[in-house]
Amino acid sequence: MLALLDDVAAEVALPADLLLAVHDSTWEFSNEASAVFARVQHDLALERAHFDAERRSAFVAGVLSGTFTPERINRDAHLFGLAPQNQHVALAARAVSADDAAVIRRAIASAVGVPVDRLLLAQVGAVLGFIAPRAPESVIGHLVAIGPPVPLDQLGASFDEAVLVVETGTQFAMSGAVRLSDLGPRPLVLSAAHTAEGLVARHLAPLEAAGRSSSEIEDTARAYLDCDQEVREVARRLAVHPNTVRYRVNRFQQLTGLDLRSTEDLVTAWWLLNRRRG
Numbered sequence: 001m002l003a004l005l006d007d008v009a010a011e012v013a014l015p016a017d018l019l020l021a022v023h024d025s026t027w028e029f030s031n032e033a034s035a036v037f038a039r040v041q042h043d044l045a046l047e048r049a050h051f052d053a054e055r056r057s058a059f060v061a062g063v064l065s066g067t068f069t070p071e072r073i074n075r076d077a078h079l080f081g082l083a084p085q086n087q088h089v090a091l092a093a094r095a096v097s098a099d100d101a102a103v104i105r106r107a108i109a110s111a112v113g114v115p116v117d118r119l120l121l122a123q124v125g126a127v128l129g130f131i132a133p134r135a136p137e138s139v140i141g142h143l144v145a146i147g148p149p150v151p152l153d154q155l156g157a158s159f160d161e162a163v164l165v166v167e168t169g170t171q172f173a174m175s176g177a178v179r180l181s182d183l184g185p186r187p188l189v190l191s192a193a194h195t196a197e198g199l200v201a202r203h204l205a206p207l208e209a210a211g212r213s214s215s216e217i218e219d220t221a222r223a224y225l226d227c228d229q230e231v232r233e234v235a236r237r238l239a240v241h242p243n244t245v246r247y248r249v250n251r252f253q254q255l256t257g258l259d260l261r262s263t264e265d266l267v268t269a270w271w272l273l274n275r276r277r278g
Contacts, residue, residue, distance in 0.1 A: 002026060056080060060122035064090055064129040066156030073153045080120060082131070082152060090147035090159035091130035092166040101128060104142050111136030111144075111177070127166055129159055136177045143169045146179045164190075171277060189274045196275055203256040204272055210255055217255070220248035222273045229260070 002023060009019045059080055062068035074084040082088070091108060095101035105128075109116040112132045120131040135146045145165035147158030161180055168187045169178050180187070207214050220238060224245065227233040231249075235242040249260070258265040 056120055057122040060120045060129060060131055061124050063131065063152065063155050064122065064124050064159040070153035077152055081118070082120075084152045086133075086152070087149040088152050088155055088158075089132045089135045089149050090155050090162050091132055091136075092127045092145040092147070092159065092162035093130075093142060094127055094166060094170060104128065104144070107139050107142055108132065108136060108144060111139050124159070125163075127163055129162075131155065135179075139177045141175065143175050144177050145169060146177055172274070173277075186274070189271060189277075196272065199268065199272055200275075203258055203268070204276075206257075207252065207255045210251075213251075217248045217252050218273065218276075220245055221252040221260075221269065222277070224249050224260075225266070225270050225273065 005022060005026075006019070008014075059068075059076060063073055077084045093104050093108070095104055105119060105121060106116055108130060109119045112119075112134055114133065122129050131152075135149070136144060143166060145162040147155075147160075147162035147165075150158045164187055165178055165180050165183065168183050168190060169175075171189060172186055204218075207218060210217065220234065220240075223234045223237055224231075227237065231242045231245050234245045238245070252269075253259055256269070258269045260266050260269060
C-alpha cells in the first residue's frame with residue numbers, strides 16, 4: 001500500500017513532508033492494529049483453553065461419578081486421547097485450597113508420566129478425581145488413593161473404591177499412594193455409626209468422666225494398640241516411662257470394661273478409639 005501511495009504521490013507531485021507524514025501515520029495505524037489483533041488472538045486462545053478445560057472436567061466427572069453411560073464414554077473417549085478398551089486407573093485426593101490442588105495435580109502428573117495440562121481431573125463431590133493411565137508408584141507429601149485398573153466404562157466403581165480409601169486414609173493421617181489392600185481393617189472404622197453410638201455410651205462414656213486424665217489414658221491406649229501392645233515402643237513414642245504406659249492401659253481397661261487380653265474386647269477397643277482419631 002505504501003509503494004502504491006508513493007507512485008500516486010509522484011504523479012500528483014505530493015510534497016515530501018506530507019508523504020512522510022502519511023507514511024508515519026500508516027505505520028502507526030499498522031502497529032496499533034497488530035496489537036489489537038494480538039490481544040484478540042490471545043483472548044480467543046484463553047477462551048478456547050478454558051472451554052477445553054471445562055469440557056475435559058465435565059467428561060471426567062461424568063465417568064467417575066457414573067452418570068455417563070458406557071455408550072457415551074466410549075463415543076467421546078477419543079476426544080480426550082483415551083482408548084476405551086485399555087485399562088485406566090481412578091485416583092482420588094483431597095485438597096484444602098486451589099493451590100494445594102495444583103500441587104497435587106503436578107505431583108500425580110509427574111508420578112504417572114503425563115504432562116500436567118493433559119492429566120484428566122475434576123472435582124467430584126468433596127474430592128479431586130483423576131483418570132490416569134497407570135497407578136503412581138509413590139506420591140510424596142500427599143495422600144493419593146488408587147482404585148483398581150479397569151476399562152474406561154467401569155471406572156466409576158474404581159473411583160468409589162478410591163474415595164473409600166481416601167476417606168479412610170484421611171481418618172488415619174496416612175500419606176503417599178494408598179490402595180484398599182494397604183488399609184487392612186481400617187475402612188471398618190467408618191461404618192456402622194448407629195452401632196458405634198451405643199458402644200461409645202457403654203465403654204467410652206465412663207472414660208470421659210474420668211476428668212483431665214481421660215485424654216492421656218485414651219491416647220496411650222490408642223498408641224498401645226497401634227504399637228502391637230509393645231509397652232517400650234509406646235513409652236518411646238509418648239516420651240513417658242514404661243510404668244506410666246502400663247498404669248494408663250490398666251486404667252483404660254478398668255474404666256471402659258474392655259479387657260485387651262480378650263480378642264473381642266481388643267477389636268472393640270481398636271474400633272472405637274480409631275473412630276475418634278483426630
